[in-house]
Amino acid sequence: xxxxxxxxxxxxxxxxxxxxxxxxTLFFPLVFILVFGLFNSQKAPTLKIDIISNNKTATIAxxxxxxxxxxxxxxxxxxNNLAKATSNLNKGNVDLVIDLQAVKFQNxxxxxxxxxxxxxxxxxxxxxxxxxxxxxxxxxxVLLLIDQIKYSALQQExxxxxxxxxxxxxxxxxxxxxYITFLTPGxxxxxxxxxxxxxxxxxxxxxxxxxxLRRLFLTPLxxxxxxxxxxxxxxxxxxxxxxxxFAVVAGVYNIVPKGSYINLGIVIILGSLMxxxxxxxxxxxxxxxxxAMPIANxxxxxxxxxxxxxxxxxxxxxxxxxxxxxxxxxFFVNALRGVYLNGYSLFSIKGDLVGLFVWFLIFFxxxxxxxxxD
Numbered sequence: 001x002x003x004x005x006x007x008x009x010x011x012x013x014x015x016x017x018x019x020x021x022x023x024x025t026l027f028f029p030l031v032f033i034l035v036f037g038l039f040n041s042q043k044a045p046t047l048k049i050d051i052i053s054n055n056k057t058a059t060i061a062x063x064x065x066x067x068x069x070x071x072x073x074x075x076x077x078x079x080n081n082l083a084k085a086t087s088n089l090n091k092g093n094v095d096l097v098i099d100l101q102a103v104k105f106q107n108x109x110x111x112x113x114x115x116x117x118x119x120x121x122x123x124x125x126x127x128x129x130x131x132x133x134x135x136x137x138x139x140x141x142v143l144l145l146i147d148q149i150k151y152s153a154l155q156q157e158x159x160x161x162x163x164x165x166x167x168x169x170x171x172x173x174x175x176x177x178x179y180i181t182f183l184t185p186g187x188x189x190x191x192x193x194x195x196x197x198x199x200x201x202x203x204x205x206x207x208x209x210x211x212x213l214r215r216l217f218l219t220p221l222x223x224x225x226x227x228x229x230x231x232x233x234x235x236x237x238x239x240x241x242x243x244x245x246f247a248v249v250a251g252v253y254n255i256v257p258k259g260s261y262i263n264l265g266i267v268i269i270l271g272s273l274m275x276x277x278x279x280x281x282x283x284x285x286x287x288x289x290x291x292a293m294p295i296a297n298x299x300x301x302x303x304x305x306x307x308x309x310x311x312x313x314x315x316x317x318x319x320x321x322x323x324x325x326x327x328x329x330x331f332f333v334n335a336l337r338g339v340y341l342n343g344y345s346l347f348s349i350k351g352d353l354v355g356l357f358v359w360f361l362i363f364f365x366x367x368x369x370x371x372x373x374d
Contacts, residue, residue: 003225004232011203011233047138047145049076050085052099074145086131095138096145097131130168184249185336186309191245192238192268193275193303193329197296200234200279205289213373223373231276238272239265259339263346267339270356271332277363278328284371303329331355 077094079085085097130146132139150166207213216226242264250256257264282299286292306316307329313321324330335352338344346353 003221004228007221007225007229008232008236011229012236014203047074047096047141048094049074049096049098050088050094051076051078052080052082052085052097053078054080089131089133095133096142098149099129099131127165127167130166132168132170134170180249180253181255181341182312182337183310184245184255185340186307186333188242188245188268189271189307189329189332189336190304190309191241192272193300193332195237195241196234196272196275197279197282197300198293199237200230200276201283201292201296202289203230204280204283205286205292208283208374209288217373227280231273234276235269235272238268242268257340258343260343260345263339263344264336266346267332267335267349267353267356270353270360271335274328274332274356274360274363277360277367280371281363281367284367300329303327306330308333326355328356328359331359 082097082099085094085099088094089097128149130149132142132146146168204213207216213226217223246257278299282296283292285295306313306320306324307327308324309329313324313330316324331352335349335356338349338352
């Protein structure tokens with residue numbers, strides 16, 4: 001146990017003293033977060049709006065279209081299905097749903113002595129309901145637009161004599177995140193993958209080339225001590241890396257994880273173990289660092305772009321999305337996002353956890369046959 005402990009400390013010291021490795025492990029993903037976090041921070045976005053209308057409210061909907069044209073960057077879609085529109089809002093596909101309902105209220109005239117039959121006077125009354133999503137990245141802009149719509153509707157020609165009531169309902173949603181919120185778990189997963197794969201490959205191959213491994217095993221240190229120390233040190237670095245990145249995002253953008261920190265830690269540990277076994281396998285495919293790095297890039301670069309780090313995999317062609325869904329990094333990113341964004345329990349992300357564990361078993365089994373020390 002002591003041997004494992006001291007070797008773990010030695011690996012950690014080497015990791016934090018290696019500036020190149022430290023850059024790719026920590027500062028490289030941190031730069032990504034800070035740079036991408038600037039996107040959409042200055043210019044007002046184009047708001048997407050679903051308008052619920054029918055034959056009775058077609059005229060009102062047409063007048064609302066005129067209001068939107070004056071409002072600026074807005075894209076509207078006319079629907080007659082409120083459930084579909086609110087579903088779009090829930091998923092973050094639109095920023096606002098406006099339901100235009102023609103409701104008729106009956107007002108009785110004053111009673112006069114000679115009237116034997118009272119006929120009600122019917123006054124059209126338009127009840128405009130705004131459905132919003134507080135999780136939407138453009139929520140603040142939506143609130144400003146609602147105020148503008150209320151004012152403009154009452155000023156529109158043809159609407160001055162109508163009676164309006166306005167109400168607002170919030171859709172409880174797990175979608176509609178800002179880009180930096182969506183990006184953060186993906187960058188954390190990407191940084192952990194890069195740090196582990198390139199860090200482990202460098203240690204294993206350099207130690208093998210310099211005959212350090214052979215010398216270490218002439219000491220009382222066993223191979224299991226060496227692997228345990230290497231694994232523990234990478235787990236510590238991965239957890240430290242995640243803490244720093246999450247803390248920066250919380251401090252700069254005021255975004256905190258919705259899920260349990262324990263669940264986040266479990267996902268990070270399982271994902272790290274999976275990538276450690278992959279790194280050990282890749283270190284056996286080459287005799288030098290110069291040839292190992294291109295091999296590692298061939299493995300990691302497709303996952304870099306296809307695993308949903310920078311954009312949802314639904315944006316990919318369907319055939320490519322089906323392939324990307326089974327990549328190791330995809331499972332890691334999805335599991336982290338599930339806990340970080342939605343507060344999911346481990347049971348809710350069991351599919352992604354199973355995917356990580358299956359890849360771990362695959363890499364572990366291949367390592368048993370092909371991993372070499374010299």
